Amino acid sequence: MNDINSPHSMGTTIIGVPYAGDVILGADSRTSTGLYAANRDSDKITQLTDNVYLCRSGSAADSQIVSDYVRHFLHQHMMQLGQPATVKVAANLIRLLSYSNKNMLQTGLIVGGWDKYEGGKIYGIPLGGTIVEQPFAIGGSGSTYFYGFFDQEWKDGMTKDEAEKLVVKAVSLAIARDGASGGVVRTVIINSEDVTRNFYPGDTLPLWHEELAPQNSLLDILSSASPEPMVS
Amino acid sequence: MSSIGTGYDLSVTTFSPDGRVFQIEYAAKAVDNSGTVVGIKCKDGIVIVIEKLIASKMMLPGSNRRIHSVHRHSGMGVAGLAADGRQIVARAKSEAHNYENTYGEPIPIKELADRVASYVHLCTLYWWLRPFGSGVILGGYDRDGPQLYMVEPSGVSYRYFGAAIGKGRQAAKTEIEKLKLSEMTCRQGVIEVAKIIYGVHDEAKDKTFELEMSWVCDESNRQHQKVPEALLEEAKEAAKTALEEMDAD
Numbered sequence: 001m002n003d004i005n006s007p008h009s010m011g012t013t014i015i016g017v018p019y020a021g022d023v024i025l026g027a028d029s030r031t032s033t034g035l036y037a038a039n040r041d042s043d044k045i046t047q048l049t050d051n052v053y054l055c056r057s058g059s060a061a062d063s064q065i066v067s068d069y070v071r072h073f074l075h076q077h078m079m080q081l082g083q084p085a086t087v088k089v090a091a092n093l094i095r096l097l098s099y100s101n102k103n104m105l106q107t108g109l110i111v112g113g114w115d116k117y118e119g120g121k122i123y124g125i126p127l128g129g130t131i132v133e134q135p136f137a138i139g140g141s142g143s144t145y146f147y148g149f150f151d152q153e154w155k156d157g158m159t160k161d162e163a164e165k166l167v168v169k170a171v172s173l174a175i176a177r178d179g180a181s182g183g184v185v186r187t188v189i190i191n192s193e194d195v196t197r198n199f200y201p202g203d204t205l206p207l208w209h210e211e212l213a214p215q216n217s218l219l220d221i222l223s224s225a226s227p228e229p230m231v232s
Numbered sequence: 233m234s235s236i237g238t239g240y241d242l243s244v245t246t247f248s249p250d251g252r253v254f255q256i257e258y259a260a261k262a263v264d265n266s267g268t269v270v271g272i273k274c275k276d277g278i279v280i281v282i283e284k285l286i287a288s289k290m291m292l293p294g295s296n297r298r299i300h301s302v303h304r305h306s307g308m309g310v311a312g313l314a315a316d317g318r319q320i321v322a323r324a325k326s327e328a329h330n331y332e333n334t335y336g337e338p339i340p341i342k343e344l345a346d347r348v349a350s351y352v353h354l355c356t357l358y359w360w361l362r363p364f365g366s367g368v369i370l371g372g373y374d375r376d377g378p379q380l381y382m383v384e385p386s387g388v389s390y391r392y393f394g395a396a397i398g399k400g401r402q403a404a405k406t407e408i409e410k411l412k413l414s415e416m417t418c419r420q421g422v423i424e425v426a427k428i429i430y431g432v433h434d435e436a437k438d439k440t441f442e443l444e445m446s447w448v449c450d451e452s453n454r455q456h457q458k459v460p461e462a463l464l465e466e467a468k469e470a471a472k473t474a475l476e477e478m479d480a481d
Binding site for chain 2: 080081091131
């Protein structure tokens, strides 16, 4: 079986949405090795600096090492400049690593953050190392399932609640359909003042078509009324 | 004049007993003896102006430029040894270029000034290098607004509202202090600094000079460029008139 020895991959669903000058990032929490969920509770939204965060997808090892390098370079840069890093600089440093090592790396990243010059910004850095500044970004294997949904539902000038609801809904849609996405939904909201982390456990997420309600215990099934016997 | 080094001034790696490095001070003399360079920070940008002393009547006007663009958003006026100045400009251009390639944004002016200052300072640390015999006035416009820096041969760099180096710097500084820079636009600033340069130029001692001016301001779209011909002429005329009025008194 390919499971135990497969490289850890975060099939994943990741999203970044700016709203009203701030930014919200969202992700699922499944890290899979083949068909086995190696970690059902991962945190795919990693901090680069106080004001810039990164959503990681693809190879877990690759995305972690890239984020570690960039965190290091960004801190050096901040010490030299004497002020917080901008989201654009963070995104560019990631892009330089992704592009120069494109033959070896397999990771799609979404950089999101807030700086005093541009406000809330999202940059997508997919496989290959392009850098794209976007009004919203989606990535990971699960994102394929809501391209159309986002095209329809995303609008400019959303409030914080609207944006967060959209992100959570989209990730839960992906979790429903994508085997490589699952677990909980984590969101990170970044604005000029602070950073807020939110956590949506699986049982708080809406159920979609034909999804079964979660059972806490098999004993619940046994103690409920038995179904009608089939009569031929 | 100043005290003679007598033995402590032979190398840039030697301190004198009273804590001075004479070679650096001598390098600064090279700057002090060159044509005046003035830079001012107006409310919407920077103006740099140079009193370019013409060595020979056979030189083409506009040649031997002493103001150089470092990047789209910044420029440098050089005083002192011209060849040394050219090296500093080359280094600044290279730093600006590399920064943008790495970080994806134009180099902040403060960072550029730090890097140029580090480089100039570097050359005062080794006995097998000599200090640069030139100082620069660096002006630029980045996302934090217009900024003006001056880098001396010692490697010291400060941020200024108005700066002057070269022969007429004392007189120029006095004149700059009289200006209300924070209320002035670059368009007005160009006229004022032209008057200053014409005012400090010593007709008796020095040869004729050419006025070289550049700016980076809102009006130039935050790009560093030569002051437009028409405005340059207007400034020269105003400066000559002001001079005549002074002489007439």
